[in-house]
Amino acid sequence: MLYGCSIRIWRGELREPKIGVAELRPPTFSVYDSESTTDMKPASSLSFPKQRRLTRASEYERVKREGLVRRGKLLTLSATVVEDSGLCRVGFVTSRRLGSAVVRNRVRRRLREIVRQHQHDLGQDFWIVLTAKRDAANASYRALEDEWLRLARRASILL
Numbered sequence: 001m002l003y004g005c006s007i008r009i010w011r012g013e014l015r016e017p018k019i020g021v022a023e024l025r026p027p028t029f030s031v032y033d034s035e036s037t038t039d040m041k042p043a044s045s046l047s048f049p050k051q052r053r054l055t056r057a058s059e060y061e062r063v064k065r066e067g068l069v070r071r072g073k074l075l076t077l078s079a080t081v082v083e084d085s086g087l088c089r090v091g092f093v094t095s096r097r098l099g100s101a102v103v104r105n106r107v108r109r110r111l112r113e114i115v116r117q118h119q120h121d122l123g124q125d126f127w128i129v130l131t132a133k134r135d136a137a138n139a140s141y142r143a144l145e146d147e148w149l150r151l152a153r154r155a156s157i158l159l
Helices: 035-039 057-066 101-117 141-155
Strands: 008-010 013-015 068-071 075-081 089-093 126-132
Touching (some): 057 075, 057 126, 089 101, 101 126
Antiparallel strands (some): 008 013, 068 075, 075 126
């Protein structure tokens, strides 16, 4: 007999309750119950939230109009200084000439991850637009990262 369960009487017979699937499952534990989460770095230092990205067409136009441009084989980097904007903000452009939506999204995810990993090396008050060229669709992650670092150094936006 299970603890916490009542015995049912049905038509004069004594029956024990059936064991359901929920009672057979082992107990689940949350990762937040352990004490090891205190050893991890704060999420804010590793995240790349939407506030750190350029989202409006007017922001992209401003960078294109006022910014300096550095061209590479895989990427084009445009950057401008925006006074009192705080942390660096980055936008990504992947046009249809890159390929299908799957390819464009893969390139965009790679670029976002590269910038996220190097965000603490960027100066403040910069708006940056990274435009992927056709060859970026077939490039490896390492090649995109090397190109990004080379263009960022040439544009003098790295600390």
